[in-house]
Amino acid sequence: MKLLTREALLSFQRAPLLSVLSVTTIAFSLFTVGLFGLVAINLREALRGLEERVEIAAYTFRGTPSETIVIATQDIAAFPEVQDVSYVSEEEALRRARSELVEFRDAYRDLQVNPLPASIEVRMKAGYRDAATVGRVAERLRGFGFIDDVRFGREWVQKLDQLRNLTGLVGLVIGLAFAAVAVVIIGVTIRLTILQRAREISIMRLVGATNWFIRGPFLLEGALKGLLGGLLSLVLCYGGYLLFRDSSGGTLSGLVFFGPQQMALIILFGVLLGLCGSMVSVGRHLRHV
Amino acid sequence: MIRFTSVYKAYPNGAMALKDVTFHVSKGEFVFLTGHSGAGKSTIMKLLFAEQRPSGGEVRVSGYNVNSLQPDDVPRLRRRLGVVFQDFRLLEDRTAEENVAFALEVTGARTDTIAARVMRVLTQVGLSAKSRAYPRELSGGEQQRVAIARALVNDPAILLADEPTGNLDERATRGVFQLLRDINNGGTVVVMATHDLDLVRQTVYRTIEMRDGGLVYDSDVDEAAAEAP
Ligand SMILES: Nc1ncnc2c1ncn2[C@@H]1O[C@H](COP(=O)(O)OP(=O)(O)O)[C@@H](O)[C@H]1O
Numbered sequence: 001m002k003l004l005t006r007e008a009l010l011s012f013q014r015a016p017l018l019s020v021l022s023v024t025t026i027a028f029s030l031f032t033v034g035l036f037g038l039v040a041i042n043l044r045e046a047l048r049g050l051e052e053r054v055e056i057a058a059y060t061f062r063g064t065p066s067e068t069i070v071i072a073t074q075d076i077a078a079f080p081e082v083q084d085v086s087y088v089s090e091e092e093a094l095r096r097a098r099s100e101l102v103e104f105r106d107a108y109r110d111l112q113v114n115p116l117p118a119s120i121e122v123r124m125k126a127g128y129r130d131a132a133t134v135g136r137v138a139e140r141l142r143g144f145g146f147i148d149d150v151r152f153g154r155e156w157v158q159k160l161d162q163l164r165n166l167t168g169l170v171g172l173v174i175g176l177a178f179a180a181v182a183v184v185i186i187g188v189t190i191r192l193t194i195l196q197r198a199r200e201i202s203i204m205r206l207v208g209a210t211n212w213f214i215r216g217p218f219l220l221e222g223a224l225k226g227l228l229g230g231l232l233s234l235v236l237c238y239g240g241y242l243l244f245r246d247s248s249g250g251t252l253s254g255l256v257f258f259g260p261q262q263m264a265l266i267i268l269f270g271v272l273l274g275l276c277g278s279m280v281s282v283g284r285h286l287r288h289v
Numbered sequence: 290m291i292r293f294t295s296v297y298k299a300y301p302n303g304a305m306a307l308k309d310v311t312f313h314v315s316k317g318e319f320v321f322l323t324g325h326s327g328a329g330k331s332t333i334m335k336l337l338f339a340e341q342r343p344s345g346g347e348v349r350v351s352g353y354n355v356n357s358l359q360p361d362d363v364p365r366l367r368r369r370l371g372v373v374f375q376d377f378r379l380l381e382d383r384t385a386e387e388n389v390a391f392a393l394e395v396t397g398a399r400t401d402t403i404a405a406r407v408m409r410v411l412t413q414v415g416l417s418a419k420s421r422a423y424p425r426e427l428s429g430g431e432q433q434r435v436a437i438a439r440a441l442v443n444d445p446a447i448l449l450a451d452e453p454t455g456n457l458d459e460r461a462t463r464g465v466f467q468l469l470r471d472i473n474n475g476g477t478v479v480v481m482a483t484h485d486l487d488l489v490r491q492t493v494y495r496t497i498e499m500r501d502g503g504l505v506y507d508s509d510v511d512e513a514a515a516e517a518p
């Protein structure tokens with residue numbers, strides 16, 4: 001095992017240029033994926049604020065007794081998709097209208113009879129804020145006898161859905177493309193190392209080294225380069241993050257960076273990329289040496 | 290130790306390198322493999338250390354059947370063989386002792402035994418004084434001795450030498466040949482391919498002659514036949 005590690009480390013000494021090249025390409029690939037990931041998590045962070053506001057408003061018939069509504073409110077609050085329910089009385093609706101709709105303030109002040117209906121506002125739990133679920137819950141609310149009309153931002157909810165799906169898809173495509181590039185580059189550099197060491201490998205074969213013994217250092221080399229590439233990409237990402245945050249002049253001061261688990265994931269991804277590249281290359285080229 | 294039974298070998302390009310070759314080699318023997326260039330000597334060697342598989346017939350070496358060798362068995366077989374070539378095949382960036390130690394390191398020998406074992410074989414081939422020299426600092430004969438030391442360090446039952454003196458002058462040739470004889474005297478089977486007929490004639494060792502892939506003469510069989518009547 002000690003020898004295995006030494007052999008893998010020696011490759012850096014033997015081919016410093018190639019080693020630096022493969023580490024930086026992995027780092028660069030993961031850097032790009034990482035930047036995208038940062039955009040994605042910050043976007044998600046921002047969306048979460050918006051999503052909180054996804055709600056359904058169910059307007060009640062005029063004159064519905066408040067006990068009926070209170071009981072119904074408890075039923076609705078027990079729906080698995082529902083986060084919380086609040087009752088907005090007719091007076092409350094008017095007060096809100098007066099403060100929010102400044103243009104009509106005068107019109108509302110002169111009213112003798114309150115024209116606004118009472119309503120039940122329903123907010124959805126995280127994970128149930130997609131258009132289909134919201135629509136289903138709205139349908140269920142319509143089933144209550146005292147409900148006149150149900151409104152929910154169907155279009156808005158759908159747009160939110162699409163944006164989120166698109167973000168995920170673009171992330172996946174870019175991530176896969178870069179992963180493929182990284183695997184190919186690692187594979188090429190390992191192939192060059194194999195060719196460089198062809199003589200050594202053929203002698204190892206001749207004196208009876210096992211296949212795994214011959215492969216081990218190459219796999220370890222790939223994994224090690226992946227590890228270094230992953231670490232370097234995190235440093236680059238953090239640099240990019242700081243640069244972006246601080247050049248925004250405070251408007252983006254709320255930007256978040258990866259958590260420890262996400263950082264570990266990126267490094268693991270680097271190691272896997274390195275391993276993948278070296279395995280492909282070793283499988284394809286080692287037997288011809 | 291070695292048994293060839295009606296062995297045929299066709300290379301992928303269609304070249305018929307061996308045709309119906311049958312012979313066997315017992316414990317303790319020294320065998321010359323002779324014949325012109327292209328006769329099939331190296332092909333026999335390659336079948337012996339399982340770099341090639343026979344196209345027909347059967348090859349048995351040191352208890353292994355080369356026809357049906359599992360991938361895991363190839364290294365096991367090779368650890369029981371030593372192989373040397375005309376071009377030495379040393380690693381230029383390693384000293385003599387590092388070249389020899391390499392064979393132990395990559396076969397998983399215990400680290401604390403390596404230095405002593407390397408010194409023992411370097412002494413055996415007469416190079417203990419030059420253990421720290423790089424191949425480029427050694428003569429051809431000395432380089433071949435390093436290669437032989439590397440082949441011996443795993444205590445092989447059989448030593449295969451494919452034209453080991455092909456690149457050496459006469460003096461070095463005699464020295465290397467004498468070394469191979471000494472190794473054989475120690476009990477190791479030696480198979481030596483050569484087209485140096487002077488060398489072959491100097492000794493009474495068994496000789497197998499190849500021509501165009503066929504075995505045309507085997508001193509063991511043919512002399513026994515000549516004496517029979
Ligand atoms: N790897 C190979 N591919 C194709 N043909 C080969 C290969 N090795 C040897 N041969 C052919 O097989 C025949 C025997 O070669 P070889 O065993 O090397 O003879 P020798 O060692 O006696 O000179 C020759 O005709 C040679 O061209």
Ligand SMILES: [Mg+2]
Binds near residue numbers: 327330331332451
């Ligand atoms: Mg030959």
